[in-house]
Amino acid sequence: MPLVAPLDVAATEGLLDKIGGHYRFVHDRVQESAYNMMRPDERCLYHFRYGLALASISMVDGNDSLLFRAVSQINHGGPAAVENDDQGNTIANLNLIAGKKAMDMSDFTSAYTFFDHGISYLRKNAWKNNYNLSLELHEAGAKSSLVLGDILSLQIVSEQVLKFARSFEDKLNILYITMSALAFASEIDESVEMGLTVLSQLGEDIPSSLSKKETKFHIQQTQSMLSEFSDKDLLNYRFMTDSRKLFAMKFLAKLEVSLQMIKPAMQPIVTLKMVQLTLAHGLSPMTPIGFAYFGALLTRLGDAREGYRYAKIARGLLEKINSKEVSGEVIAVSTEVMCFVDPVQTANEFHSQGHIIALAAGDVVHAMLNILFYSVNLYWSGKRLSVVKESFAVARRLMEEQNHAQFLYSCLPGQGSMFRMIGTDGEDANNIALDDERMEQKLNENNNPHQWMTCAHTFYEGLVSFRIYRESNNSEWIERGRQAKTQIKQWASSSEWNFQNKFLLLEAEEAYCIGNFEDAKISYDSAIVSAREHRFLSEEALGYELAGYFYLEVGQKESAMDYFLMAHERYHQWGALEKVNKLYEFVQMSFSAILPPSASIDSHTSNADSRKRGTPL
Numbered sequence: 001m002p003l004v005a006p007l008d009v010a011a012t013e014g015l016l017d018k019i020g021g022h023y024r025f026v027h028d029r030v031q032e033s034a035y036n037m038m039r040p041d042e043r044c045l046y047h048f049r050y051g052l053a054l055a056s057i058s059m060v061d062g063n064d065s066l067l068f069r070a071v072s073q074i075n076h077g078g079p080a081a082v083e084n085d086d087q088g089n090t091i092a093n094l095n096l097i098a099g100k101k102a103m104d105m106s107d108f109t110s111a112y113t114f115f116d117h118g119i120s121y122l123r124k125n126a127w128k129n130n131y132n133l134s135l136e137l138h139e140a141g142a143k144s145s146l147v148l149g150d151i152l153s154l155q156i157v158s159e160q161v162l163k164f165a166r167s168f169e170d171k172l173n174i175l176y177i178t179m180s181a182l183a184f185a186s187e188i189d190e191s192v193e194m195g196l197t198v199l200s201q202l203g204e205d206i207p208s209s210l211s212k213k214e215t216k217f218h219i220q221q222t223q224s225m226l227s228e229f230s231d232k233d234l235l236n237y238r239f240m241t242d243s244r245k246l247f248a249m250k251f252l253a254k255l256e257v258s259l260q261m262i263k264p265a266m267q268p269i270v271t272l273k274m275v276q277l278t279l280a281h282g283l284s285p286m287t288p289i290g291f292a293y294f295g296a297l298l299t300r301l302g303d304a305r306e307g308y309r310y311a312k313i314a315r316g317l318l319e320k321i322n323s324k325e326v327s328g329e330v331i332a333v334s335t336e337v338m339c340f341v342d343p344v345q346t347a348n349e350f351h352s353q354g355h356i357i358a359l360a361a362g363d364v365v366h367a368m369l370n371i372l373f374y375s376v377n378l379y380w381s382g383k384r385l386s387v388v389k390e391s392f393a394v395a396r397r398l399m400e401e402q403n404h405a406q407f408l409y410s411c412l413p414g415q416g417s418m419f420r421m422i423g424t425d426g427e428d429a430n431n432i433a434l435d436d437e438r439m440e441q442k443l444n445e446n447n448n449p450h451q452w453m454t455c456a457h458t459f460y461e462g463l464v465s466f467r468i469y470r471e472s473n474n475s476e477w478i479e480r481g482r483q484a485k486t487q488i489k490q491w492a493s494s495s496e497w498n499f500q501n502k503f504l505l506l507e508a509e510e511a512y513c514i515g516n517f518e519d520a521k522i523s524y525d526s527a528i529v530s531a532r533e534h535r536f537l538s539e540e541a542l543g544y545e546l547a548g549y550f551y552l553e554v555g556q557k558e559s560a561m562d563y564f565l566m567a568h569e570r571y572h573q574w575g576a577l578e579k580v581n582k583l584y585e586f587v588q589m590s591f592s593a594i595l596p597p598s599a600s601i602d603s604h605t606s607n608a609d610s611r612k613r614g615t616p617l
Helices: 004-012 028-036 040-061 064-077 085-104 107-121 130-147 151-164 168-182 188-199 212-225 231-235 244-261 267-281 288-300 304-321 324-338 348-361 364-380 383-403 405-422 425-434 436-445 451-472 474-490 496-513 516-531 537-553 557-574 577-590 603-611
Strands: 014-017 021-027
Touching: 004 014, 004 383, 014 130, 014 425, 021 028, 040 064, 064 085, 064 107, 085 107, 085 130, 107 130, 130 151, 130 168, 130 516, 130 603, 168 188, 168 244, 168 364, 188 244, 188 304, 212 267, 244 267, 244 288, 267 304, 288 304, 288 324, 304 324, 324 348, 324 364, 348 364, 364 383, 364 405, 364 451, 364 577, 383 405, 405 577, 425 537, 451 474, 496 516, 516 537, 537 557, 557 577
Parallel strands: none
Antiparallel strands: 014 021
């Protein structure tokens, strides 16, 4: 091997150590002195030649680590060391290969560096003489720029493709990346407009609006088409081969989240189009997204079981197609659907996985979406608040690093509610003290894709409505409470685990409103037991608290104290320290007459616990 002979000479002269076939300088100063003895142009040439020698070995051995080192050495030499056009193209291609391998390893910074160097080695008239290599390097550079959030570099590279591409089809990858960049930068309207324009050019026109009747017709039409396929048929369906349809699926998939934010009435049209194109032309890497959103659509329309079926199909297709690019999005959407059937505590773990998988794929948007859903679901499912706080902190940091206002505004209500439960210190208060008016405006503008949060809102809207009715005697409020209870009951038919305790608590509150006190007592206790059995610690605490108010208001103070003390204990277990303090003060103030002077709340909690566990239901 040419490199070994001079290295052996240097080792003999005591400049290098040779250990187990590896060479190293005997001291850093020796290495520095040897390096500084060369002129700058000589250094570049040596780096260049050394890299070329290593590159030939790495390509034969398939050693990626050696390839990265080789190409980095070549790039140290730079384009000035290139001897001819063929060598320049060869080195540009080596950078393309190294960049692709770096992207496969989720090292997007190194990938962009390789692609950028590769572009620098392209010779004059490369777009004419070496078109495919030029196109591929620029597309790869644009994609890695998007992942890194380097929008300026993305624009520069994209302009070259749009200027020199030979056909509309050759511009599609760059148009897709540009559309993604606009959405990432919260320029949602511009992103949607670009997507719809490209789809129209691909022959897939999307109507700007449909009536509810028309939307229902298209849903039924799609379901009719799907009725001819079993789950196995769909999972083993043929693959899509039409390149224009494959690109259409990509642009449709990119529209899903954006339309959900700004034009929610249009979003089902896109979902149905994705499913119909799949059935007509075969599976594409984007097909799992279409089926995940179709499952979400059916769930929103009240058919959680059928929605769950298509969410599972989406997961199965994702495993079959192995499309890393869409994994984070499919996991985010399908997990939200699965929470309507599977225990939310177990289903939610998929969001944690989705966050990691999306980051590894460079899909920062859906990494943020998964960690947002994960954090909010942890909170509403009663996970220990110390764990919830840390998860929200991770989500917040990622959103602030990416300067993504849309997700940040969606994060704040849940995080703020959590802080009100645990109490805020100065730093925490500053963390949530943003422009409330602007946040409210954004939240009102956007259709929330987080379906489990919708369930929580429905549940608490029902509780609040029943409470207001008791204070105002306005029948409008009891009707709103009943509507919420009906919706929760419907969800409970698909997941008793997640919704039974909520339905029972609303039933208790309704019975309290209409004066049916005996049924209220039974329902409060049943709701508490259900929350405990299904691991909703926060809602077990809430059940005890609301039962306490009920018994207090009907004059049964002894029972009221027992329930309040149990609520105090459960809130403490949850980590809701601010709530614990307020409840402690309330109990001390309201029941001082029946508490012995030396009694502590903790001792009464133990007694209350034994009594409540023995209460017949």
